[in-house]
Structures are given as C-alpha cells and as structure tokens.
Amino acid sequence: MEYVSTRGSAPALDFEGATLAGLASDGGLYVPREWPRFSAAEIAAMRGLPYAQLAARVMQPFVGDSLSAERLQELCEAAYGRFSHQAVTPLVQLDAQHWLMELFHGPTLAFKDVALQLLGLLFEEFLGRSDRNLTIVGATSGDTGSAAIDAVAGRAKVDVFMMHPKGRVSDVQRRQMTTVLAPNVHNLALEDASFDDCQAIVKRMFNDRAMTDRFAIGAVNSINWARLMAQVVYYFATALQLGAPEREVAFSVPTGNFGDVFAGYVAQQMGLPVAKLIVATNVNDILHRALANGDYSQGSVTPTAAPSMDIQVSSNFERLLFDLGGRDGAALATQMAGFEANKAMQLTNAQREGAAALFTSCRADADEMAKAIRWAWENCGELIDPHTACALHAARIAGIDPSIPVVTLATAHPAKFPEAVERATGRRPGLPARVGDLFEREERCATVPGAYEAVAQYVAERASPKADG
Numbered sequence: 001m002e003y004v005s006t007r008g009s010a011p012a013l014d015f016e017g018a019t020l021a022g023l024a025s026d027g028g029l030y031v032p033r034e035w036p037r038f039s040a041a042e043i044a045a046m047r048g049l050p051y052a053q054l055a056a057r058v059m060q061p062f063v064g065d066s067l068s069a070e071r072l073q074e075l076c077e078a079a080y081g082r083f084s085h086q087a088v089t090p091l092v093q094l095d096a097q098h099w100l101m102e103l104f105h106g107p108t109l110a111f112k113d114v115a116l117q118l119l120g121l122l123f124e125e126f127l128g129r130s131d132r133n134l135t136i137v138g139a140t141s142g143d144t145g146s147a148a149i150d151a152v153a154g155r156a157k158v159d160v161f162m163m164h165p166k167g168r169v170s171d172v173q174r175r176q177m178t179t180v181l182a183p184n185v186h187n188l189a190l191e192d193a194s195f196d197d198c199q200a201i202v203k204r205m206f207n208d209r210a211m212t213d214r215f216a217i218g219a220v221n222s223i224n225w226a227r228l229m230a231q232v233v234y235y236f237a238t239a240l241q242l243g244a245p246e247r248e249v250a251f252s253v254p255t256g257n258f259g260d261v262f263a264g265y266v267a268q269q270m271g272l273p274v275a276k277l278i279v280a281t282n283v284n285d286i287l288h289r290a291l292a293n294g295d296y297s298q299g300s301v302t303p304t305a306a307p308s309m310d311i312q313v314s315s316n317f318e319r320l321l322f323d324l325g326g327r328d329g330a331a332l333a334t335q336m337a338g339f340e341a342n343k344a345m346q347l348t349n350a351q352r353e354g355a356a357a358l359f360t361s362c363r364a365d366a367d368e369m370a371k372a373i374r375w376a377w378e379n380c381g382e383l384i385d386p387h388t389a390c391a392l393h394a395a396r397i398a399g400i401d402p403s404i405p406v407v408t409l410a411t412a413h414p415a416k417f418p419e420a421v422e423r424a425t426g427r428r429p430g431l432p433a434r435v436g437d438l439f440e441r442e443e444r445c446a447t448v449p450g451a452y453e454a455v456a457q458y459v460a461e462r463a464s465p466k467a468d469g
C-alpha cells in the first residue's frame with residue numbers, strides 16, 4: 001500500500017515510511033492512495049474473531065509488505081493483551097436503540113490506547129531495522145499524552161516530548177503523564193497556550209530544517225496515519241456484533257481533532273454499512289459549524305468540562321476534505337494555505353455535499369453535557385465521562401431511524417473527570433485499581449513558555465541525534 005500526502009507534493013511512502021514520517025514534508029497528512037474494500041462475504045467472515053485477530057485482518061491491507069501477516073498478528077496480540085477487558089472494546093446496551101462502545105479499558109483509560117499501544121510496538125519494530133533514533137514531538141489536550149507516554153516509556157531509540165496546555169487538562173490526565181519518570185519521557189506544560197497552539201508547534205517543527213537536519217521528528221498524534229488505521233478496527237468489531245454486514249449501524253463520536261470519526265469514515269469506505277456518523281462537539285464547535293453551514297473558521301478556545309475536545313483547529317478534517325474534494329492535493333494545499341493565513345475558510349460545494357451524505361453534527365453546551373451524564377446514570381446505571389456525554393446527547397437527538405442501532409463511542413473512563421461526573425450525578429467515580437495510587441506518585445514536568453523557539457530549544461538540548469554512531 002502506498003501513502004500520498006493530502007497536499008500533493010511530498011513523496012509517496014510505504015506503510016513503514018508513513019508511520020515513521022508522521023507529517024508529510026509538504027505539511028500535509030498521509031492517506032492511503034486508495035481505500036481497500038472488503039466484500040459483504042469477507043466482512044461476514046470476520047464475525048466472532050477475537051479482537052486481535054480482527055485487528056490484523058482489518059489492518060493488513062493498509063500495512064501491505066511492511067509486516068508479514070504473522071508478525072502483524074503478533075503485534076496485535078501484544079498490544080491488546082494489555083487491555084483489562086477480554087473484548088477490548090466491549091458494547092453496553094443503554095436502551096432499545098442506544099449502545100455505548102467502551103473504549104477505555106486500556107492502560108491509560110481512554111480510546112487513545114487502542115491505537116497507541118500498537119503504534120509503540122510498530123515504532124520499535126521499524127526502528128529495529130535501522131540505526132535510526134526517533135524524536136517524537138506530541139501535543140495533547142489530555143489523553144493522547146498519557147497513552148503515548150505509556151506506549152513508548154523506556155523503549156530504546158525513542159524520545160518523547162509531550163506538550164500540554166498548562167492548567168487545561170484534568171488532574172488525573174496530568175498525573176498520568178507527569179508521573180512516568182522514564183528517562184526518554186519529557187513532559188512540557190506550555191504557559192499561556194491552548195491545545196491548538198501546542199499542535200501548531202508540532203507541525204512547525206516538522207518543517208524546521210534546523211531541527212529536521214539533526215533529529216528524526218516523529219508523531220504520535222493522529223496526524224500519524226497508523227493512529228487512525230488502528231481505530232478503524234473497533235467500528236468493525238461493533239458493527240459486526242450488531243448485525244453487519246446485513247444491518248446498518250450509526251455511530252455518535254465525541255470529536256475534537258476529527259481522528260476518531262475519520263476512522264469511522266474509513267470503515268465505511270472499506271465496505272462497513274455505516275448509516276450515519278454523528279460528529280459531536282462541545283462549545284468549541286468549529287466542526288459543527290463546518291458541517292452545518294460550510295464555515296470552517298477558528299474561534300478562540302473556551303475551556304469546558306470535556307477538555308480533551310477543547311480544540312478549534314481540527315487536524316484530520318484535512319483528510320476528509322482531500323477525499324471529498326476529488327483528492328486534488330494542489331487545490332487542497334491552496335485551500336489550507338488560505339485557512340492558515342486567515343484562520344477561516346469556506347468548504348466547497350463538493351466538500352459540503354459529500355460530507356452531508358454521511359455526516360451530521362451536534363454541539364453540546366455545559367448543561368446538555370451534564371444532562372446526558374445524569375440520564376445515563378439515572379436510566380441505565382452507567383457513569384459516563386463528559387466527552388462521551390456530548391456524543392450521547394447528540395445520539396439521542398439526531399433523529400436516526402429507530403430500526404438502526406446508534407452506538408455512542410465512550411472515549412474516556414469517567415474517573416478521569418471525577419468532578420464533572422460527581423456534579424451531574426452525585427456519584428464520584430473511582431480510579432481502577434491499576435492506577436489507584438496515581439495521586440501518591442512523584443511528578444516530573446517542565447514549564448515552558450508557549451512559544452515555538454522555547455520548545456525547539458528544549459527539545460534540541462535533550463533529544464538523541466537522528467542516527468547512532
């Protein structure tokens with residue numbers, strides 16, 4: 001399988017190359033040259049497979065020759081063996097039409113583990129084939145950071161520099177990152193910065209020759225294609241349980257950087273019968289505005305009880321715009337340059353109409369989030385986190401045909417956001433035993449000004465050079 005950049009001018013790479021490259025050299029994002037497609041019979045034959053086997057089956061076309069089928073399967077067994085639930089991403093029924101897909105049974109209690117546990121192993125596998133060292137520079141609004149750190153802590157040939165906006169992640173999220181004291185882990189709390197600022201610094205570093213000449217910069221954010229690839233699998237796992245390929249399923253996805261819901265789009269392109277993808281935002285609603293009326297303009301970020309979705313520049317939306325705009329990299333490069341200059345752009349008619357065929361969107365304010373948390377608790381006995389609540393709110397008002405099951409992606413464990421859950425329900429969710437001593441652990445984190453030069457200097461003083469020797 002070959003990967004091409006959404007902006008058309010970076011060299012095409014194979015899966016190994018795209019995984020290690022992260023961002024394309026023209027500033028675009030890598031996507032497969034074409035979507036692999038499964039027939040209905042091939043999808044039906046996946047029913048009942050254990051998660052790791054299903055994962056290998058769904059991902060093999062994307063991986064191509066970079067890994068043998070046996071090796072891919074071994075890596076999947078290792079990655080998903082660390083989950084605390086046998087089903088890895090179990091389903092819970094809420095009522096006659098609504099379901100929760102629980103994505104928080106991995107080591108750091110959020111959906112990011114599903115992809116990052118595998119990505120850590122892929123880095124190790126691919127770096128082991130050369131003398132190359134990787135300098136991962138990442139941005140997090142709370143969950144990617146801890147999942148990435150868990151996945152690469154202590155691994156040879158990888159350093160990770162993870163930026164979060166100081167004071168804008170929950171205490172649990174921060175501690176999950178800062179209490180990992182492995183020498184290759186570097187946490188940076190950026191002063192006066194939003195997640196969007198952190199993400200912009202990551203992207204700038206990929207195009208800073210002074211850095212890329214010395215260091216092999218790598219990505220763990222969803223700009224890295226391998227992240228999305230691994231997330232496609234759970235759409236298959238769930239739809240198969242609910243009757244696919246014979247029956248359609250709709251998904252409601254709490255959305256910030258558009259990675260998780262883009263994985264649902266990929267699953268549909270691969271032949272999964274996805275009836276609708278509901279893009280659920282909090283009040284940081286750039287995606288809701290873009291899908292509702294074509295207005296993709298960056299507002300300022302408002303802190304909410306769902307901090308991981310406090311995002312106003314939604315990285316992976318570019319991948320959708322590329323696909324819906326006829327895969328014209330030059331045209332998209334011009335459109336994105338306009339956005340970067342003006343902080344605003346209008347979707348083209350083709351992009352708007354293409355998106356409307358599959359996507360719908362909804363924005364939840366603080367009150368709607370709290371009501372959804374309360375509804376799940378009082379009616380179904382389920383404690384849900386505020387991100388999941390945005391999507392459950394959206395799922396319940398989306399007006400999906402009652403014969404179609406609607407699955408809300410439960411992206412984080414409620415104990416990551418105990419205050420918001422307790423305010424809404426009167427119940428304070430406890431941390432699972434495996435992270436029960438989080439508040440007793442020592443923290444290590446550098447506070448750094450939220451400016452590119454300060455971060456680049458911090459990284460340059462500590463990262464390993466590109467290659468050994």
Ligand SMILES: Cc1ncc(COP(=O)(O)O)c(C=O)c1O
Pocket residue numbers: 110111142143144222254255256257258259260261308309387388411412
């Ligand atoms: C708990 C949680 N839910 C939802 C999201 C949004 O996912 P995405 O950025 O893939 O749209 C995030 C962060 O990305 C998150 O951490």
Ligand SMILES: N[C@@H](CCOP(=O)(O)O)C(=O)O
Pocket residue numbers: 139140141142143144145195220221222223256257259308309315
């Ligand atoms: N919500 C994310 C933001 C980063 O998104 P990513 O999926 O691109 O890594 C977080 O929790 O850090």
